[in-house]
Amino acid sequence: MKITTKSDYAMIMMVELTKQKKDQVLPLSAIADKYRLSLSYLEQLAARLKRNKLVTSKQGVLGGYLLAVDPTKITARQIIEAVGDEIYPVECTCPDNKTPKAKTKTTTNKVNKTLDSLRKYLQMHGGDIQLVEITPDNVVRVAFSGACVGCSAAQQTLEFYIKESIFSNCPEIIDVEAVNMGLADHTPQGIPL
Incomplete structure (x- = not known):
């Protein structure tokens, strides 16, 4: 998946807001100064995040x-959808079956289809799961978010069920492998997809 500047800035903003104490506001100028981002661009993104009640x-x-x-939660x-971006996998541009990636693409599609069937259940219970990567040696890395992140016992049960599926x-x-990428980590790379 390709992350646009718009989504990247919005995620930076959201991560910075998670670092604030409850009911403590953060001026956008503080984020703009810290990361050397355009304040007017952040204001546009904040308006979209506000319209989407985030x-x-x-x-x-x-x-x-x-x-x-x-x-x-x-x-x-x-975040990506709130700022007007879409989520879609980046497809291989090589001719089908002409590169080693053709096999990987088929595997990725099968893994995504499996995760899609599990995602419905997880979302009903306040969680989500996303494919992070499939390594060249066929190890799948997934990230949990939402309710899945906070409870280690629930995460272990989910990991077992997901592995079996x-x-x-x-x-x-x-x-x-499960990699914890919940927003509660307070790091830009810690946001689930």
């Missing part, structure tokens, strides 16, 4: 933005 704002000299929802998908649908996969 952030709220307070006006005035001491005004700024704060999260409108619990950060553990926010996914990168929500992937192994049965994709026998070429040799292992499945």
